[in-house]
Amino acid sequence: MNNYQLPEEIRHLLEQSNSRQPEEFTDLIREGGYIPPDNELLIDAITALSMGKNVLLKGPTGAGKTRFAETLSNLFNQPMFSVNCSVDLDAESLLGFKTLAYQGEKQVIEFVPGPVTNSMNYGTFLYIDEINMAKPETLPLINGVLDYRRTITNPFTEEIIQAREGFGVVAAINEGYVGTVPLNEALKNRFVVIDIPYLQGDQLKQLIKDSTALDDDRTIDLFVRLSGDLIQAVSQGKLSEDAASIRALLDACDLSSLIPAKRAILRSIIDKLDEDRERDFVRNLTETLFG
Incomplete structure (x- = not known):
């Protein structure tokens, strides 16, 4: 676990997770955060992210996947940029776009970074919500971001972006809903999957x-x-x-x-x-x- 600087209390609990009581984990979660029905969900998600792996949260709508992602962001003391997927998701929605701006009286073209480029440049978490709502031809744009390379060539600036230390990806998926498509194997294999049940x-x-x-x-x-x-x-x-x-x-x-x-x-x-x-x-x- 050397990709992130975990807060000391979390690292200590992970190292002794088999002997710890449930309340010792939930005490770390701030008020209003996601308290999982099984501490193994929390332990496994933290472990995967701390090793630099991408995490895919799978479960029914309203089960708390987004809240779980926000809780992980808080536990790691990491800000989080978000992508909300839809059939209209395109390269600009992910990476950013060019726009006209002024430097004094001179008109120039500036690039406005999107959530993917921002999270890579700042070394923060990226949350991709309803990832299977995106068109299958869109997400391969970020395959290199999601594998060991952690890089992308920005098609708008030709810049090669290398993710800074601390960058991590959490995605969420609702299976079987209208408008969703099955994730292709190349994309799914880039994630560790954690099934999120309803809280009861x-x-x-x-x-x-x-x-x-x-x-x-x-x-x-x-x-x-x-x-x-x-x-x-x-x-x-x-x-x-x-x-x-x-x-x-x-x-x-x-x-x-x-x-x-x-x-x-x-x-x-x-x-x-x-x-x-x-x-x-x-x-x-x-x-x-x-x-």
Whole structure:
């Protein structure tokens, strides 16, 4: 582990990870950070990044992948530039673009760096969200960034950029959604994959307390039960994964600090669903729990 200067307390816990208690790891995570359901997820992600490997977070929508990436950035004391992938992602979105500027009264062409070039030049983390939303012909532009070379030739300036020490890549993927494409093997093989499950039980309860305005324990417990029922329904094929989004659940918790919980769930979860059958299912669950 010699690619990064890990904070001493994290390095010490990693070296003795087999003998450490879960609370010793979660104590390192700042309030509102991602507390994984299994400490091995945190240990393995930190280990991979500390060895200079790219990490791919795989899991359902709203499971906390972006929050996990932000938590890793904080643990390493590393700023993080972000790329949000879509079918419109192109070289300029990744690397930057040329624009007209003025030096005194003289008009010149300047290059404005993008997230990839910025993170390489400054030696920070790069987060690539929904990486499988990008067109297959776009991402090969950064293959050299993602392998041992850590370099790219900027097509706009012809400059060869070598990533500074500290550069690292975390990406996230939602599989099977409309608009996504399978990652090709050349790209997938450049990552260590970590599967992120939904948070449940006490960890979800703590996340609600840390991340929302809701502070009523009884209502929080009901939301934790609702989330568990939604996750079970998703696993049984009764609901789409969108219905069990932790992000949507947190929105509902926030709203329910000021409006009735059933209405908060309607706005944050139910009305987002496309099918009447799914909306009725969640509405009935809500009525059963919240009365």
